[in-house]
Amino acid sequence: MATNRMFPITSNCNTQKKWVGECLQATSNEVSMLWHQRYGHLNFKGLKIFHDKKMVMGLSELKGDNIVCTYCLNGKQTRSPIPKQSNWRADNILKLVHSDLCVPISPTSNSGKRHSISLQDFKAMVEESGKSIKCLRTDRGGEYVSGEFSAYCNEHGIKRQLKNPYTPYQNGVVERRTKTMMNMVRAMLSAKNMPKTLWPEAVNWTFYILNRCPTLAIKDMSP
Structure with a gap:
């Protein structure tokens, strides 16, 4: 980051063409986490539906694949399903x-x-x-x-x-x-x-x- 808080972006442009047009979009993890928190820690799959179907104005494309929310890990923990049957049964009387x-x-x-x-x-x-x-x-x-x-x-x-x-x-x-x-x-x-x-x-x-x-x-x- 430069002193003026600008970020240099390197792009491979095709210089053989006279006019070259490119559109760059950058979404930081902070923005994705901000929307995640705004919606009460809604999962990123739900936020993606909002974006893809244009259900929320101003919602940019989010990248939540590699984002780990520690608050969700602490607040949404669940136990593994309880097995209905035992993995092992005794084969003799009074063995277990x-x-x-x-x-x-x-x-x-x-x-x-x-x-x-x-x-x-x-x-x-x-x-x-x-x-x-x-x-x-x-x-x-x-x-x-x-x-x-x-x-x-x-x-x-x-x-x-x-x-x-x-x-x-x-x-x-x-x-x-x-x-x-x-x-x-x-x-x-x-x-x-x-x-x-x-x-x-x-x-x-x-x-x-x-x-x-x-x-x-x-x-x-x-x-």
Whole structure:
């Protein structure tokens, strides 16, 4: 830039012609960013539509392909889509058990209960399998990371898998089962106009039903 704030522009002109006419247009990133901010950080694709269809007077051609708006990066962050299915399934009974504690449930039951725990295995008939739990996947709630429970797992050779905070999809199997369970509980209590304090009985009945419903792990069979 010169001292008078002028920018030299080098152009390859065809000097063989007597008259040479050229039209030069320069659009700086600052101008593009200014229009981007004027329209509330609208994406540059939308601004390009304004320009191409001449919907905005005075809007020059913008070049937003290589422009990165740090404010958009901070304000428009989104999580990656949560997978609906697990990438890996256990191939043996109790090889991987999922657990989740649903708390607190309101209202408190007639017997003073406010908690419900879910244990999800990929195979059925666990009671008479004769096998022990190999791995337990849970969140980092205090009920799972306490010293007493950790010592119990170490004593019985149970490997622990703790999901990261604010990532329920890492334990999506039992999270989905808990959601299904609570939906069924609310529907049954509502259908029979039963008091909500009977939710523990509804939970027990719900799991009794779910344990006999078809699953993806066992095709064309009821556990």
